[in-house]
Amino acid sequence: MSNVLAIAQKELKGYFASPIAYVVIGLFALVFGFFYYIGVAYFIEQSMRMMGMQGGPTQNVNEQVIRPLILNASVILLFVLPMITMRTYSEEKRSGTIELLLTSPLTDFQIIMGKFLGAMALYAAMLAVTLVHIAVLFALGTPEWKPVATSYLGLLLMGGTFIAIGLLISSFTKNQIVAVMGTFAVVLLGWIINWASTLAGPTGREILDYLGMTNHLEDFTRGIIDTKHVIYYVSLITFALFLTARSVDSERWRG
């Protein structure tokens, strides 16, 4: 465990020693802030109009501001998270430091978990920044906190899946550009795959909907923790990390 922590800490420090952490957190906060501003402004305009109409349907901050915001955030993550994972293995392979890790008394599992947790910690820091926006809503209004909590749990699980896939693809190549583009392509496909479901038959539709990585997030944003979705994300994470272990091991044989 201390080995996993040592690597996780090294990874996290590495993000902050290079511009990556600042660029990623900054970009995410910027775009998130933009969506937030639009969402809140639109909500206020709607509320004003409703007040003028004297008793329309009640306005709900959770449904009209936070939920769309979280769903939009999932799309930003699609772009941002591959940047976190692109260097995890590629950089170590390019600079030869992988030789240090693989000849130290560590198991592959410890190395992979360390890298995964290091990336997750940076991701958690990214999400933490957005809590400032949410806190403002709580200060000015009375949203429910439970759907917010489940939304963030969902975001963590979905982001974890992106990160695990990113690790796997990074372990394939020495080239960071290849790693970031490969990861982006895979998670993008995970987002748009269920767009095809309207064209597919009833069985095909169900399969495509299940495969889509972002539509499993929707129940979380409604305040529902459905084990179906938790299992989907956790099993994808486990599978991607397992494949990463195989990929690192096969690299040894190929030399």
Next chain:
Amino acid sequence: MIEVQHLTKRYGPVTAVDDVSFKAERGEILGFLGPNGAGKTTTMRILTGYMPPSEGKAFVGGFDVQEKPIEAKRRTGYLPETPPLYPDMTVRDYLDFCARIKGVPRAERVNRVKTSMERTRITDVARRHCGKLSKGYRQRVGLAQALLHNPEVLILDEPTAGLDPKQIIETRKLIKELGGDHTVILSTHILPEVSQTCNRVVIINKGRVVAVDSPDNLTARLRGTETMLMQVDASGADAGAVLRAVPGVSQVRVAENREAVTSFEVESETGRDVRRELSAAIVNRGWGLLELRPMRMSLEEIFLHLTTEDTATASPEPPAGGAQ
């Protein structure tokens, strides 16, 4: 301490290491000598558990590197060809991280990092970023990393590459010191390094071991006959005749004839020291003996001799003194 048995490594159709076997005892410094591409790095990478062999076994401290990798790696310090540094880390942070993943207990960590830095003389760059160091410092930080957990076995892939002459001398001194209680394997293609630091040499070429012996024995073994170089201030014909008459001398060649001074290469029977007789014969005739020295095959010559010939004929003598 280290044992390698019939190690073979193939990369697809290319055989990088072919049936290599050798042993190194505790406290021994083993030199791994060979031209570029001979399979030195591959053998070392197998020993450190970085890659598995296609065939054969490697043991470190009695642990099979493949079966018990954690135990074996705990006993190994490894300096790869390019020092594995993280450019964004300071030297101290880097060594601290290495100490952690090598399982140095928390209480000892600060001390170990400190002693490692002192031994390799890098204390003055402790706060600098690894990426901004000169080649010599990088190499030494890499060496400090290998020493951190005080391993029984040190595997150093070209430890003096990129160092300036002063640093090379310091590093060789350090390696010799380490040889006392560690087993050291170092690879190099610099020959004087081997004769200066190593107790034993493994010469490897095209993936095969061509000789295993001490540097002195290797020199002696390949000599076959004893050859003396003599310089006499007499004409070639006269002195040659006198020298040929000395008992035990088998052949006399004129190497150089310059005015009144002649240089001879005098071969004698193996194991027979004819220097006394040779000098007496010359001096008794009233000539001046300007020089008399045994000609030894330098390690360079041995190396070229062993690595340029076909591997089949490369061992002119049975490797009796070789594989121990």
